[in-house]
Amino acid sequence: MIGVDVGGTFTDVVAIRDGRVEVTKVPSGRTDPAGSVVEGARRLGVDDSAVFNHASTMGLNAVLERRLPKVALLTTDGFRDVLDRGSVHRPLDAQTDPSWRRTFGDAARPIVPRYLRRGIRERMTADGGTLLELDEAQARHELEILARCEVEGVAICLINAYVNPAHEERLRELVHEVLGDDVHVSISSATSPLAKEYERASTTVVDVIMKLLFGDYATTLDRGLGGLGFAGQLNFADCAANLLPWDEALERPFRILFAGPAAGTVSSNHLGQAIGRRDLLCADVGGTSTDVSIIVDGRPFVQNTFEIEHDLIINALSTEVSSVGAGGGSLVTVSSSGGILVGPGSAGAEPGPACYGRGGTQPTVTDAALLIGILDADGFAGGEFALDVEAATRAFERLDTPVPLVDRVRTAYRLAVAHMAEEILNVAVRHGVDIRDFALMSYGAAGGMLLPAAMDLLPLKEVVVPPHPGLFSALGLLSADQVYSESESAYVVFGEHTVDEVAAVYDRMEARLRERLGAAAEGVTARRSFDGRLVGQSWETPFVPIPDGPITAESMGAIVAGFHDAYEARNGNRFDAFPVEGVTYRVELVVPAEKVEYVPAEPVEPFTATPEGTITLSYLTDEPVQAEWFSRGNLGIGAQVTGPAVIREELSTTFVSFGQTAVVGTCGEIIITTGSRA
Numbered sequence: 093m094i095g096v097d098v099g100g101t102f103t104d105v106v107a108i109r110d111g112r113v114e115v116t117k118v119p120s121g122r123t124d125p126a127g128s129v130v131e132g133a134r135r136l137g138v139d140d141s142a143v144f145n146h147a148s149t150m151g152l153n154a155v156l157e158r159r160l161p162k163v164a165l166l167t168t169d170g171f172r173d174v175l176d177r178g179s180v181h182r183p184l185d186a187q188t189d190p191s192w193r194r195t196f197g198d199a200a201r202p203i204v205p206r207y208l209r210r211g212i213r214e215r216m217t218a219d220g221g222t223l224l225e226l227d228e229a230q231a232r233h234e235l236e237i238l239a240r241c242e243v244e245g246v247a248i249c250l251i252n253a254y255v256n257p258a259h260e261e262r263l264r265e266l267v268h269e270v271l272g273d274d275v276h277v278s279i280s281s282a283t284s285p286l287a288k289e290y291e292r293a294s295t296t297v298v299d300v301i302m303k304l305l306f307g308d309y310a311t312t313l314d315r316g317l318g319g320l321g322f323a324g325q326l327n328f329a330d331c332a333a334n335l336l337p338w339d340e341a342l343e344r345p346f347r348i349l350f351a352g353p354a355a356g357t358v359s360s361n362h363l364g365q366a367i368g369r370r371d372l373l374c375a376d377v378g379g380t381s382t383d384v385s386i387i388v389d390g391r392p393f394v395q396n397t398f399e400i401e402h403d404l405i406i407n408a409l410s411t412e413v414s415s416v417g418a419g420g421g422s423l424v425t426v427s428s429s430g431g432i433l434v435g436p437g438s439a440g441a442e443p444g445p446a447c448y449g450r451g452g453t454q455p456t457v458t459d460a461a462l463l464i465g466i467l468d469a470d471g472f473a474g475g476e477f478a479l480d481v482e483a484a485t486r487a488f489e490r491l492d493t494p495v496p497l498v499d500r501v502r503t504a505y506r507l508a509v510a511h512m513a514e515e516i517l518n519v520a521v522r523h524g525v526d527i528r529d530f531a532l533m534s535y536g537a538a539g540g541m542l543l544p545a546a547m548d549l550l551p552l553k554e555v556v557v558p559p560h561p562g563l564f565s566a567l568g569l570l571s572a573d574q575v576y577s578e579s580e581s582a583y584v585v586f587g588e589h590t591v592d593e594v595a596a597v598y599d600r601m602e603a604r605l606r607e608r609l610g611a612a613a614e615g616v617t618a619r620r621s622f623d624g625r626l627v628g629q630s631w632e633t634p635f636v637p638i639p640d641g642p643i644t645a646e647s648m649g650a651i652v653a654g655f656h657d658a659y660e661a662r663n664g665n666r667f668d669a670f671p672v673e674g675v676t677y678r679v680e681l682v683v684p685a686e687k688v689e690y691v692p693a694e695p696v697e698p699f700t701a702t703p704e705g706t707i708t709l710s711y712l713t714d715e716p717v718q719a720e721w722f723s724r725g726n727l728g729i730g731a732q733v734t735g736p737a738v739i740r741e742e743l744s745t746t747f748v749s750f751g752q753t754a755v756v757g758t759c760g761e762i763i764i765t766t767g768s769r770a
Contacts, residue, residue: 093686094141095569096129097352098148101379101421101440102537104563105132107141108570108688115563117537117743122442125150126309130316139321143685145569146338147329147351150309151302155349155400158201161304163245164238165204165297166231166263169211171251174290175204175297178403195401203297203404208241210234212250212263220256231263235270245276245300249293254581257281276303283344284407286676287581291397295346295407298400302345310338331410332394333358333568334575335685340608347408350398352376352565353383354411357392359568360533363558365390366690366759369531373516373552375543376565377536379421380438382512384519385413386530393523396623396634396676409577414519418511420538421445424455424504426493432500434507446487447479455491459484460504461541465709465719466738466747501711506545513546531556535564540739540746540762547752547766557762562743567688574683576605579676585627586652586672588645594674595643601679609681616681623676624655626667632675633659692758696730709736724762731756 097104098120107114118132129146138144154160167174176198186192193199198206212234213227238246246267253260260279267277278300280292314326328341333354341348353376360374370390376383386393393412397405417436421444425433434457443451445458447469461467462484469479488500495503520527532555534543540557547555558564578601584590598620606613620638625631636658639650652672660666703720710716722733724741732755733739735748739762748754752766 093143093145093570093688094133094136094138095145095355095566096132096147097355097563097566097569098125098129098146098150099352099378099380100149100153101438101444103128103132104566105129105136106560106563106566106570107136109140111689113560113567113688115560115566115743117562119442126312126316129313130320133317133322134320137320138317139323141322142324143327144317144322144324145327145329145335145572146313147333147355147565147569148348149350149352151305151345151349152400154305155203155298155301160203160301161244162208162242163204163247163297163300163304164208164210164241164243165293166210166212166234166246166248166250166267167293168215168251169213171289172206172209172211173198174293175209176202176206177290179290179405181403183402194403196404203294203301204247208238208243210238214250214259216250216252216256216259218252218255220252222256222258226259226262228262228266231266232270235267239271243271243275245278245304246271247278247280247293247297247300249280249289249296251289253279253281254285254287254292257285276300276307278303283346285580286407287583291405291407294405298349298406299344299346302349303342306342306345306348310342314338327574329355329569329572330575331398331406331408332575333411333572334409334577335569335572336574336576340576346406349400349406349408350410350413353385353413353415355568355572356383356535356565357385357387357411357413357568358572359558359564360385360535361387361390361392362568362571362687363690363759363761364531364533366692367556367757367761369533369556371525371530372533372556373520373527373530374533375512375516375535375539377512377534377539377542378419379440379538380417380419381415381436382418382515382536383413383415384512384515385411386519386523386525388523388525394635396632414515416511416515418457418508419536420456420458420461420541422457422508424457424460424488424491424500426491430493430495432491432493432495432503432507434504435511445484447481447484448477449480449483453487453490455484455487455500455504457504457508457538457542459487460501460508460711461538461745461747463488463501464505464711465707466541467745468721468740471740498711505542505712509542509545510549512543513549516546517550527551528553533558535561537562537744540744542747544747544752544764545749547764548749555764556757557746557764559760560741560743561746570688572687573685575680576609576683577678577680578602578605579678581676582674584674586624586648586655586674588648591643591645591648594648594677597677598638598643598679601677602681605679605681609683612683613681616683619680619682621678622674623678624672624674626659626670627673628670633662634676635678690759693729695758698730698732698755701727701731701733703737707738727756729756729758729760
């Protein structure tokens with residue numbers, strides 16, 4: 093089994109063979125991202141692998157940076173400004189700012205410029221009837237304009253098409269007739285057949301963009317792996333880290349936009365179950381950002397939509413992840429008043445931190461960690477290249493600030509930790525949990541280097557650094573199942589008189605799924621749920637489960653009661669007298685896949701570990717401090733390390749801070765506690 097997590101800075105590759113874990117890390121290539129994946133696969137060998145599971149933030153980064161192909165949007169006449177309007181929600185800090193504009197609006201950086209958004213004369217009613225027939229002559233005229241604009245893809249989102257797709261399907265035919273078969277087309281009734289036209293439109297636009305970005309990439313990747321002798325199944329992970337065969341994932345590629353962070357949450361939950369930690373805050377510290385998620389009682393939070401940017405909404409099931417622009421590659425800059433700032437800008441993989449010696453001149457958090465003594469200049473990234481201490485020093489010295497050098501380095505490190513701690517606290521507060529009851533799963537290449545110090549700022553129960561933290565998200569891809577799903581929208585008030593209508597929706601979706609899977613669907617139980625609301629509400633309570641078995645007049649009562657239970661658990665109130673209205677319906681078929689196994693060893697009494705040597709830690713205190721360093725590979729179960737100390741491994745470093753104690757757990761994880769919690 094092989095898992096690959098393609099990040100903006102590095103591509104992480106992990107292989108499981110006969111219970112052994114083999115890992116490598118390759119700088120991500122902006123011009124040839126598939127080449128980085130193939131190189132990582134070549135290093136580990138893929139000819140004997142049954143599966144190759146892939147996650148990437150390539151599509152997300154392209155949208156955020158607006159490195160996009162030219163695409164058009166066709167929508168019902170009079171609605172072409174729906175992308176500029178969004179959902180009309182402002183962020184809290186912009187409520188009183190008259191100059192605030194959406195980042196993707198026409199006044200900023202639109203995903204689709206207004207001249208490429210064309211109105212088509214047609215109209216369907218809310219119940220699927222035809223109010224105005226499709227004007228094919230006018231549609232051809234608009235398409236001829238787009239042909240002269242040389243668009244590469246077309247998104248089609250017509251009003252009420254989720255109820256009746258006839259006009260969208262005909263318009264798709266006209267696009268190919270006028271623009272040619274090479275132009276990619278996404279229609280909302282096939283991509284995201286859900287109510288609410290703005291979310292459906294933004295999802296469809298992103299879908300056609302992903303088709304253009306991932307089409308050649310996936311083909312190149314598949315061909316490159318085949319050239320290495322790989323004959324197994326290539327899977328892509330979606331935004332909830334569920335796996336799909338790559339060709340099926342590319343049928344609706346908006347689902348694979350943001351897979352890497354979700355894989356990290358799945359990996360955290362899988363290890364957490366093995367070591368008895370069911371309440372976890374998860375923090376993935378990469379080169380550019382820190383992604384934070386939460387697991388309560390062994391269950392990650394999954395949403396029915398997510399935002400790429402504020403109000404840029406995608407209709408995809410996704411693990412709830414919050415990000416902050418602080419990571420190992422975050423740039424250290426100076427404010428207008430001369431103070432030290434960290435992030436959100438990042439040095440990325442090219443040129444990277446100043447100490448990489450690849451042309452970077454601005455200091456980063458990694459440069460600060462090197463100068464402090466946490467990082468080993470000669471053993472970084474498995475010894476692939478040496479770090480340049482003098483280059484890191486020069487980068488900090490170049491900062492235009494009266495702050496002394498020692499305070500520049502110290503503040504850079506502490507600010508990075510503070511930014512991460514603030515986001516971790518925000519996630520805990522939003523979910524109303526007591527952070528003292530939660531362990532922090534710290535992973536990503538820079539997680540162990542930075543996050544144990546967050547215990548000085550947060551009353552966390554403990555920090556857990558998993559095995560292979562730098563490739564932990566990639567390991568999560570080897571902890572997931574294949575999940576096939578369908579969803580539809582229909583406004584139906586639940587009751588005895590609508591049993592047949594609701595049952596027909598689920599039967600139709602399940603039949604389509606089983607037809608797609610064929611023999612693989614035998615013996616697989618369908619998992620059903622719906623998003624519902626009290627009649628009169630404008631928002632839904634998502635993922636209300638539907639009990640197994642046929643939907644009948646008797647079971648409908650249990651379904652309604654289940655909605656009220658879910659509503660009460662989510663909102664703290666219950667309104668049994670109000671009727672329940674279904675909005676979106678979902679069916680999933682989960683095909684179990686082979687997973688990485690964590691087999692806990694027998695626990696032993698903690699014993700003092702033997703250090704490999706000593707190092708000098710500078711800048712963190714007024715005077716340099718002597719500390720011990722350890723090789724993680726030589727620390728057995730129960731080995732105990734007292735801070736300050738550094739634990740080194742091939743692709744990551746863990747810093748046990750002052751007053752902290754680290755113990756190696758039964759699955760090889762490092763558990764760090766502080767003060768009275770030690």
